[in-house]
Amino acid sequence: MRNQPTYDVVVIGAGIVGLAHAYHAMNRGLSVAVIDHADRVAGASVQNFGHACITAQSGTALDYARAGRRHWLDLSRKAGFWSAETGTFCVARHDDELAVMQEFANARGPSQVELLSREQILARLPIRTKGVTGGMYLPTDLQVDPRRAAPSIARWLESRGVEFFWRTAASGFEPGVVHTSRGDLRAGTTFVTVNYDIDRLFPEPALREGLLRCRLHMLRAILPLSSTLPAPLFTGWSLLRYSGFEELPSTRAVAHRLQQEYPGYVDLDLHQMYTPQPDGSILIGDTHVREVSASPFQSEAGFDALIERAQDLFGVNDIEITERWQGIYCSAPDSDFLLEEPMDRVRIVTVTTGIGMTTSMGLAEASVARAFEPDGVSVPA
Ligand SMILES: Cc1cc2nc3c(=O)[nH]c(=O)nc-3n(C[C@H](O)[C@H](O)[C@H](O)COP(=O)(O)OP(=O)(O)OC[C@H]3O[C@@H](n4cnc5c(N)ncnc54)[C@H](O)[C@@H]3O)c2cc1C
Incomplete structure (x- = not known):
């Protein structure tokens, strides 16, 4: 890694939640890096049914699911993976x-x-x-190919200028700095989207929420x-x-x-x-x-x-x-999402039940908006 490369946004975790954050940040014209300790997308985001189970959600999850529907269809076209409006x-x-x-x-x-x-x-x-x-x-429910969707999005984002650091583990954070197994990165905003492994990076909120x-x-x-x-x-x-x-x-x-x-x-x-x-x-x-x-x-x-x-x-x-x-x-026993800013400009975003394929696109859109338009952002329709 070059000496302390600098990005507007650094995303930790190349699963669908992290990739969706990278997508929405890139759409705002921000410079983005994604780091993952694996050599490819291999977590929950390829292990699932590929079911965007929109209708059966409620509350905020339903808002995110509905908001994310068009992004799944757009990304399917742009990144070239199978999706279907099957219901x-x-x-x-x-x-x-x-x-x-x-x-x-x-x-x-x-x-x-x-x-x-x-x-x-x-x-x-x-x-x-x-x-x-x-x-x-x-x-209104959708399907995507669970084996191809997230890996195709990662490849497409890379082709659009998002920088990926594979086989690179995040080990610690300070406001504006991410410490990794290959050196430090400077980050305007960091999104920590490491799924259940959040308990290894930020044990306190994970323990408190019973993850x-x-x-x-x-x-x-x-x-x-x-x-x-x-x-x-x-x-x-x-x-x-x-x-x-x-x-x-x-x-x-x-x-x-x-x-x-x-x-x-x-x-x-x-x-x-x-x-x-x-x-x-x-x-x-x-x-x-x-x-x-x-x-x-x-x-x-x-x-x-x-x-x-x-x-x-x-x-x-x-x-x-x-x-x-x-x-x-x-x-988690009581919530669908863990959203927290444990230190300035470092944001944890974890889906805490089995609905990350359904909600990630809308969740990330709202999460990036919250980070970059802090005054009164609502979930997009
Ligand atoms: C069997 C199964 C079926 C499911 N079916 C559905 C479904 O049909 N519909 C639906 O909506 N949801 C479904 N889900 C849930 C959905 O798959 C998850 O909610 C979603 O994939 C979570 O995405 P993620 O990006 O948070 O996690 P992940 O895809 O697990 O990505 C997290 C990434 O973080 C990386 N990482 C972790 N720690 C570090 C570190 N310190 N440094 C660098 N990288 C790190 C990991 O390598 C990993 O790539 C299912 C899940 C499973 C397991």
Whole structure:
């Protein structure tokens, strides 16, 4: 590294949150450097479903998700990675699940939530008919290729003049200076976007917020389906996952019934969702175990549960598993984001639940605006 190179903005962490900050800073004409201790994008930002799950969010997360939608589509065109305005289906296989969907549709209206009859959802999805009571379609949700999106954005930003320092670890901060394993950089503003590793750089806020590493079982599979899955598919389990459903009157009944019906899945904290990929495979997930340090050891029970549920939903026996992996994201008990300025001009930006692909673009736009227009910035529409 040259002697103390100087940038308007230094971003620590080349995941989607850091890249989104670099993008919005570059769009303001600022000089930007991104440093990452890995040699490529390899964190949560390539381990996920690639699902911009906009509609199921609430509050600030919903604002960020909505604001970020157009940036995903713009970046997909500019940086050349696959994205699709597929929306999301959610199948109901019990009356209590349909009740939640009806309440959600009433709250959000037809432009965000289309209720589907049993016949309508069965006509659109290659799933087993047994037990299906109806469903909903969320038309504004998006998909991106989770393996290509963030790496393509990094390459594109580099081609536009953003400087990347790979295999370079940030080790300490002072106002205006970032200490790294390859020397110091001078930074007008520093965004620290290192996901769950924030507890290694700034332990106090991480401890105060109760941040943990949440590890997930994930599969890529080829399913012998009668037709292709046209969009990401949620199930009743998804109604227990996202804040948009949390306060609805019928959600508690779904949680209670699923726990009674599937006691073996409680420890796994199972979710059942599917995202079709451009190559015809389907990403299947997920389970959730929260720890300070993530154990590298994954139980076979988690994979068994995912396969069992997929066999049951799609009515197939032969599922060809082509990949298994453990994904890890940051998890906090009470909040979706950790946003803090622990010292002058050094800003921590961490998404503290599994919605960073959905919210990063809007979050970063607001975060960069807050740093450079400190007087009364609101989330962009
Ligand atoms: C299995 C799984 C499924 C998910 N599905 C979805 C989904 O469908 N939709 C959705 O919205 N979200 C989803 N998420 C969540 C989403 O992937 C994350 O919220 C998001 O990727 C977090 O981005 P990030 O940039 O903060 O983290 P990361 O991508 O992990 O990037 C952090 C970077 O910081 C670097 N770093 C750490 N410490 C240092 C240091 N000291 N110096 C330099 N570099 C450092 C790391 O190398 C890493 O590259 C999922 C997550 C997982 C794990």
